[in-house]
Amino acid sequence: MKIIEKQVFDEERAFYGSEGVILRECSFDGPADGESAVKEASDIQAQRCFFNLRYPFWHVHNLGISDSEMTPLCRAALWYSDHIEITGTKMHGIKALRECSDVVIRDCDILSPEFGWSVNGIEMEDSAAESEYFMMRSENITFRNVVFKGKYSFQYIRNALFENCTFDTKDAFWHGENIVVRDSIVKGEYLAWYADGLTFEHCKIIGTQPLCYCKNLRMIDCEMLDADLCFEKSDVDARITTPVLSIKNPRSGLITVPSVGEIVMDDTEAKGEIRELGKTANKG
Numbered sequence: 001m002k003i004i005e006k007q008v009f010d011e012e013r014a015f016y017g018s019e020g021v022i023l024r025e026c027s028f029d030g031p032a033d034g035e036s037a038v039k040e041a042s043d044i045q046a047q048r049c050f051f052n053l054r055y056p057f058w059h060v061h062n063l064g065i066s067d068s069e070m071t072p073l074c075r076a077a078l079w080y081s082d083h084i085e086i087t088g089t090k091m092h093g094i095k096a097l098r099e100c101s102d103v104v105i106r107d108c109d110i111l112s113p114e115f116g117w118s119v120n121g122i123e124m125e126d127s128a129a130e131s132e133y134f135m136m137r138s139e140n141i142t143f144r145n146v147v148f149k150g151k152y153s154f155q156y157i158r159n160a161l162f163e164n165c166t167f168d169t170k171d172a173f174w175h176g177e178n179i180v181v182r183d184s185i186v187k188g189e190y191l192a193w194y195a196d197g198l199t200f201e202h203c204k205i206i207g208t209q210p211l212c213y214c215k216n217l218r219m220i221d222c223e224m225l226d227a228d229l230c231f232e233k234s235d236v237d238a239r240i241t242t243p244v245l246s247i248k249n250p251r252s253g254l255i256t257v258p259s260v261g262e263i264v265m266d267d268t269e270a271k272g273e274i275r276e277l278g279k280t281a282n283k284g
Contacts (some may be wrong), residue, residue, distance in 0.1 A: 001045070008054065010034050019043055028053050028074075057081055065089050070096065072111075091115075134169075153228060154179075192217075211236070217253075229264070231255065236272065247274055 003022045010030025015021060015038045022045045027053035037053060038044055042061040049089065050066075051074040057063060060081040067088040070077050074093035078084065082101045089108050103122040110129035116122065120137040126145045131205045134153040135141065141160035153169040154160070158177045165184040173192035174178060182201045191210035192198055194239040198211075199218040206225045211217060212232040219238035224230065228245035231238070236253040246262040247255060250272025257277055 009037060012036065013039055015039075015041055016045075017041060019047070022047065023049055025049065028056060051077065055079070059085075137215070228261075231272065232266075233270075234272075250274070 001020045002028060003024060005024045006026065008030060008112050010028070010032040012034035014034065014038050016036070018038065018041045020043045022220070024047045026267065027050040029050060033053065035054045036058060037056045038060055040059045041089050045064045047066050049068040051068065051070045051233060055076050056074060058080055059076045061083060061179065063084045064082055064122045065086045067157045069090045070093050072092050077091065077093050078096060078100055078101065079098045084100060084102065085104045086094045086108055087106045091108060091113045092111045094112055095114045097115055097119060098109065098117045099242055102120060103241040105122070105124040105255065106126055108127045110127065110131065113132045115129065116135040116138055122138065123142045124146050128147045131150045132152055133155065134148065134150055135157055137156045138278065139158040141157060143162045143165055143214045146165045148165070151169045153172045154176060155171070156176065157179065160176070160179045162181045166260045167184070167186045167188070171190050172186065172188055173195050176192065176195045176198060178182045178197040180199045181203055182203065183203065184213055185204045187206040189207050189209065190269055191205065191207060192214060193216070194213045196215040198214060200222050201220045203224065204223040204225065205227060207227065209229045210227055211230055211234055214234035214236065217234050218237040221239055221241055223242045224240050224244050225242065226245065230244060230246065231250040232248045235251055236255060239256045240255065240257040243259040244257050244261070246264060248259055248264040249267040249270035251269060254275065255278045256274045256275045261273045263274055268274070
């Protein structure tokens with residue numbers, strides 16, 4: 001591996017086509033304002049580096065980034081790349097990860113609208129993220145100990161596992177498929193409409209009109225706070241441990257709950273059963 005230390009690069013495609021390079025304490029910044037510093041490259045390590053220019057890592061294979069910073073000017077930082085590991089890094093440019101595969105992210109701070117689109121195979125641990133349209137259309141996802149804030153997250157995702165996470169987000173998991181969320185807090189409006197194969201285990205769900213138009217929805221010993229008009233037109237098997245403000249027209253299945261403030265069953269197609277404190281409060 002060739003080691004390059006403590007240098008500044010601002011030219012276009014500074015490391016185009018490079019193989020086997022360690023960039024250590026280097027800066028990608030300067031008046032030339034060059035794009036695509038590391039493109040069509042392989043076996044690249046960036047350690048304690050500073051990225052302030054556009055499109056630094058496109059079409060890179062076997063990439064490691066550690067203890068580095070990508071500023072808001074470092075837009076679209078990683079596209080069309082694979083076998084990536086990013087640790088201890090600030091990722092603060094828009095569209096920071098897209099069309100990539102086999103990605104591991106640990107101990108990172110992400111502030112990046114439209115982050116993680118169309119990624120296949122990503123693990124994220126012990127990280128914080130703020131974004132809009134986060135992880136859209138990605139698949140084969142595993143998150144652990146991730147704190148997220150933003151709107152329209154995890155839409156159209158497939159094959160995902162989330163454990164010990166905290167999400168403050170609107171319109172999360174819309175049209176998602178085959179998703180498991182465990183021991184997590186999910187706060188926001190209109191949670192998971194149109195999802196198919198979504199399971200919550202020992203989670204806390206907070207917010208209005210959650211879990212409508214769902215198929216194959218399961219909830220195992222979950223709390224629901226400030227939740228009204230839940231489960232409209234959903235096929236649901238739910239065991240809820242807290243009172244619910246209101247439930248509206250579940251299409252099918254069984255919902256067990258300590259109590260419900262209001263049950264709305266004014267749709268002739270709503271056949272779901274609601275059991276309140278062990279007794280049948282409403283049966284379609």
